Amino acid sequence: MIRTVHRAMLALAAAAALAVPALARAESLVVPGSEYQVYFQGSVSGSTSATVRFDGTEEWFNAELLTGDTLLFGAQEAETDLGGGRWAIDIQLIGEPQLFPVAGETGWANVGFNTMPLQLSRAVRMDRALISFHLADGSLYSGSSWDITAYAAQPWDGYMTQGGTYGFTDVGDQDVRQVRFHFEVSAVPEPASLALWLGGAALLLARRRYSVAGRAGVQSAD
Structure with a gap:
Protein backbone atom coordinates (compact mmCIF):
# COMPACT_ATOMS: atom_id res chain seq x y z
CA MET A 1 0.00 0.00 0.00
CA ALA A 26 -1.72 25.11 -25.50
CA GLU A 27 -2.67 28.43 -27.12
CA SER A 28 -1.57 31.26 -29.38
CA LEU A 29 0.20 34.06 -27.59
CA VAL A 30 -1.46 36.98 -29.39
CA VAL A 31 -5.24 36.61 -29.41
CA PRO A 32 -6.15 35.64 -33.01
CA GLY A 33 -8.19 38.33 -34.76
CA SER A 34 -7.52 40.94 -32.06
CA GLU A 35 -6.70 44.51 -33.08
CA TYR A 36 -3.57 46.56 -32.47
CA GLN A 37 -2.17 49.86 -33.71
CA VAL A 38 0.77 50.65 -35.96
CA TYR A 39 2.27 54.11 -36.28
CA PHE A 40 4.95 55.85 -38.33
CA GLN A 41 5.99 59.44 -38.82
CA GLY A 42 8.28 61.47 -41.03
CA SER A 43 9.57 64.63 -39.40
CA VAL A 44 8.41 66.61 -42.46
CA SER A 45 5.84 64.38 -44.18
CA GLY A 46 3.76 63.85 -41.01
CA SER A 47 2.38 61.01 -38.89
CA THR A 48 0.10 58.13 -39.79
CA SER A 49 -1.51 55.36 -37.71
CA ALA A 50 -3.81 52.45 -38.47
CA THR A 51 -5.74 49.78 -36.60
CA VAL A 52 -4.68 46.32 -37.78
CA ARG A 53 -6.14 42.88 -37.14
CA PHE A 54 -3.70 40.18 -35.96
CA ASP A 55 -4.52 37.46 -38.49
CA GLY A 56 -1.36 37.04 -40.60
CA THR A 57 -2.73 38.77 -43.70
CA GLU A 58 -1.54 41.99 -45.31
CA GLU A 59 -3.80 44.97 -44.69
CA TRP A 60 -3.45 48.14 -46.78
CA PHE A 61 -4.35 51.75 -46.06
CA ASN A 62 -4.11 55.19 -47.70
CA ALA A 63 -2.30 58.01 -45.89
CA GLU A 64 -2.57 61.69 -46.80
CA LEU A 65 0.86 63.25 -46.16
CA LEU A 66 1.55 66.84 -45.20
CA THR A 67 3.26 67.22 -48.56
CA GLY A 68 -0.08 66.66 -50.29
CA ASP A 69 0.95 63.24 -51.56
CA THR A 70 -0.93 59.98 -50.93
CA LEU A 71 0.98 57.00 -49.56
CA LEU A 72 -0.22 53.42 -49.79
CA PHE A 73 1.06 51.49 -46.78
CA GLY A 74 0.48 48.02 -45.40
CA ALA A 75 1.06 45.96 -42.29
CA GLN A 76 1.53 42.23 -41.79
CA GLU A 77 2.33 40.09 -38.75
CA ALA A 78 3.36 36.54 -37.90
CA GLU A 79 3.67 34.54 -34.70
CA THR A 80 6.04 31.57 -34.33
CA ASP A 81 5.92 29.04 -31.50
CA LEU A 82 9.57 28.41 -30.61
CA GLY A 83 8.68 25.66 -28.11
CA GLY A 84 9.30 25.49 -24.38
CA GLY A 85 6.96 28.39 -23.66
CA ARG A 86 8.72 30.79 -26.05
CA TRP A 87 7.36 32.75 -29.03
CA ALA A 88 8.59 35.10 -31.75
CA ILE A 89 6.40 37.88 -33.14
CA ASP A 90 7.28 39.65 -36.39
CA ILE A 91 5.48 42.73 -37.69
CA GLN A 92 6.38 44.79 -40.73
CA LEU A 93 5.19 48.09 -42.15
CA ILE A 94 5.36 48.35 -45.95
CA GLY A 95 5.27 51.53 -48.04
CA GLU A 96 4.32 51.97 -51.71
CA PRO A 97 6.24 54.01 -52.60
CA GLN A 98 8.68 54.81 -49.78
CA LEU A 99 7.49 55.40 -46.21
CA PHE A 100 9.49 58.62 -45.71
CA PRO A 101 9.46 60.60 -48.98
CA VAL A 102 10.98 63.95 -47.99
CA ALA A 103 14.75 64.19 -48.44
CA GLY A 104 16.70 64.28 -45.18
CA GLU A 105 13.75 63.76 -42.86
CA THR A 106 13.87 61.54 -39.74
CA GLY A 107 11.55 58.53 -39.65
CA TRP A 108 9.89 57.01 -36.57
CA ALA A 109 7.74 53.91 -36.08
CA ASN A 110 5.92 52.07 -33.32
CA VAL A 111 3.63 49.14 -32.54
CA GLY A 112 0.81 49.55 -30.04
CA PHE A 113 1.33 53.30 -30.04
CA ASN A 114 -1.13 55.25 -27.89
CA THR A 115 -3.88 52.89 -26.63
CA MET A 116 -3.90 49.69 -28.73
CA PRO A 117 -1.12 47.23 -27.84
CA LEU A 118 -0.96 43.61 -28.94
CA GLN A 119 -3.55 41.61 -27.01
CA LEU A 120 -1.71 38.81 -25.21
CA SER A 121 -3.38 35.62 -23.99
CA ARG A 122 -0.98 35.10 -21.08
CA ALA A 123 1.80 36.77 -19.11
CA VAL A 124 5.17 36.81 -20.88
CA ARG A 125 8.59 38.31 -20.39
CA MET A 126 10.30 40.26 -23.17
CA ASP A 127 13.59 38.53 -24.00
CA ARG A 128 14.52 40.46 -27.14
CA ALA A 129 13.05 43.39 -29.09
CA LEU A 130 14.44 44.80 -32.35
CA ILE A 131 13.41 47.52 -34.81
CA SER A 132 15.02 47.97 -38.23
CA PHE A 133 14.56 49.99 -41.45
CA HIS A 134 14.89 48.31 -44.85
CA LEU A 135 15.16 49.27 -48.52
CA ALA A 136 12.93 48.06 -51.36
CA ASP A 137 15.10 44.96 -51.91
CA GLY A 138 14.84 44.01 -48.22
CA SER A 139 18.39 44.99 -47.30
CA LEU A 140 19.07 46.92 -44.10
CA TYR A 141 19.35 50.67 -44.52
CA SER A 142 22.66 52.10 -43.28
CA GLY A 143 22.94 50.06 -40.08
CA SER A 144 19.48 51.11 -38.91
CA SER A 145 18.81 48.25 -36.48
CA TRP A 146 18.43 48.68 -32.72
CA ASP A 147 18.00 46.37 -29.77
CA ILE A 148 15.29 48.04 -27.66
CA THR A 149 14.71 45.19 -25.20
CA ALA A 150 15.59 47.36 -22.21
CA TYR A 151 12.70 49.73 -22.98
CA ALA A 152 9.94 47.09 -22.89
CA ALA A 153 7.78 46.59 -19.80
CA GLN A 154 8.32 43.43 -17.74
CA PRO A 155 6.11 41.43 -17.83
CA TRP A 156 5.49 42.60 -21.37
CA ASP A 157 2.31 44.61 -21.92
CA GLY A 158 2.09 44.34 -25.73
CA TYR A 159 3.49 47.82 -26.41
CA MET A 160 6.76 48.10 -28.32
CA THR A 161 8.18 50.18 -25.48
CA GLN A 162 6.97 51.71 -22.23
CA GLY A 163 6.82 55.13 -23.86
CA GLY A 164 7.88 57.08 -26.91
CA THR A 165 8.79 55.82 -30.35
CA TYR A 166 12.02 55.04 -32.19
CA GLY A 167 13.46 56.22 -35.45
CA PHE A 168 16.46 56.93 -37.62
CA THR A 169 17.81 60.19 -39.02
CA ASP A 170 18.20 60.92 -42.72
CA VAL A 171 15.93 58.13 -43.94
CA GLY A 172 13.92 60.55 -46.09
CA ASP A 173 13.98 59.91 -49.85
CA GLN A 174 16.30 56.91 -49.38
CA ASP A 175 13.75 54.36 -50.69
CA VAL A 176 13.04 52.94 -47.23
CA ARG A 177 10.01 50.74 -47.81
CA GLN A 178 9.87 48.53 -44.73
CA VAL A 179 10.08 48.92 -40.98
CA ARG A 180 10.40 45.60 -39.19
CA PHE A 181 9.70 44.76 -35.55
CA HIS A 182 10.94 41.50 -34.03
CA PHE A 183 9.99 40.35 -30.53
CA GLU A 184 11.03 37.21 -28.65
CA VAL A 185 9.20 36.43 -25.43
CA SER A 186 8.89 33.63 -22.87
CA ALA A 187 6.01 32.55 -20.65
CA VAL A 188 5.76 33.76 -17.07
CA PRO A 189 4.22 30.91 -14.99
CA GLU A 190 0.85 31.77 -13.46
Missing part, protein backbone atom coordinates in the same frame (compact mmCIF):
# COMPACT_ATOMS: atom_id res chain seq x y z
CA ILE A 2 2.79 2.43 0.92
CA ARG A 3 4.57 1.68 -2.35
CA THR A 4 1.35 2.24 -4.33
CA VAL A 5 0.77 5.64 -2.71
CA HIS A 6 4.42 6.57 -3.17
CA ARG A 7 4.31 5.73 -6.86
CA ALA A 8 1.11 7.73 -7.27
CA MET A 9 2.77 10.74 -5.63
CA LEU A 10 5.78 10.35 -7.91
CA ALA A 11 3.53 10.27 -10.97
CA LEU A 12 1.78 13.42 -9.76
CA ALA A 13 5.13 15.12 -9.21
CA ALA A 14 6.28 14.29 -12.73
CA ALA A 15 3.02 15.62 -14.17
CA ALA A 16 3.35 18.80 -12.14
CA ALA A 17 6.91 19.37 -13.34
CA LEU A 18 5.66 19.26 -16.92
CA ALA A 19 2.55 21.37 -16.31
CA VAL A 20 4.00 24.82 -17.08
CA PRO A 21 5.53 23.97 -20.51
CA ALA A 22 2.37 22.09 -21.49
CA LEU A 23 0.18 25.07 -20.68
CA ALA A 24 2.51 27.37 -22.64
CA ARG A 25 2.06 25.30 -25.80
CA PRO A 191 0.79 31.58 -9.63
CA ALA A 192 -1.23 28.35 -9.54
CA SER A 193 0.93 26.69 -12.20
CA LEU A 194 4.11 27.84 -10.48
CA ALA A 195 2.92 26.45 -7.15
CA LEU A 196 2.07 23.12 -8.82
CA TRP A 197 5.48 23.00 -10.50
CA LEU A 198 7.30 23.83 -7.25
CA GLY A 199 5.25 21.21 -5.42
CA GLY A 200 6.17 18.59 -8.00
CA ALA A 201 9.84 19.51 -7.81
CA ALA A 202 9.73 19.28 -4.00
CA LEU A 203 8.19 15.80 -4.16
CA LEU A 204 10.86 14.64 -6.58
CA LEU A 205 13.60 16.02 -4.33
CA ALA A 206 12.06 14.43 -1.24
CA ARG A 207 11.82 11.09 -3.02
CA ARG A 208 15.51 11.31 -4.01
CA ARG A 209 16.55 12.09 -0.43
CA TYR A 210 14.39 9.21 0.88
CA SER A 211 16.02 6.85 -1.59
CA VAL A 212 19.56 7.92 -0.60
CA ALA A 213 18.75 7.62 3.10
CA GLY A 214 17.27 4.15 2.55
CA ARG A 215 20.39 2.93 0.81
CA ALA A 216 22.56 4.35 3.57
CA GLY A 217 20.43 2.54 6.20
CA VAL A 218 20.82 -0.78 4.45
CA GLN A 219 24.57 -0.36 4.27
CA SER A 220 24.74 0.48 7.99
CA ALA A 221 22.71 -2.58 8.91
CA ASP A 222 25.09 -4.84 7.03
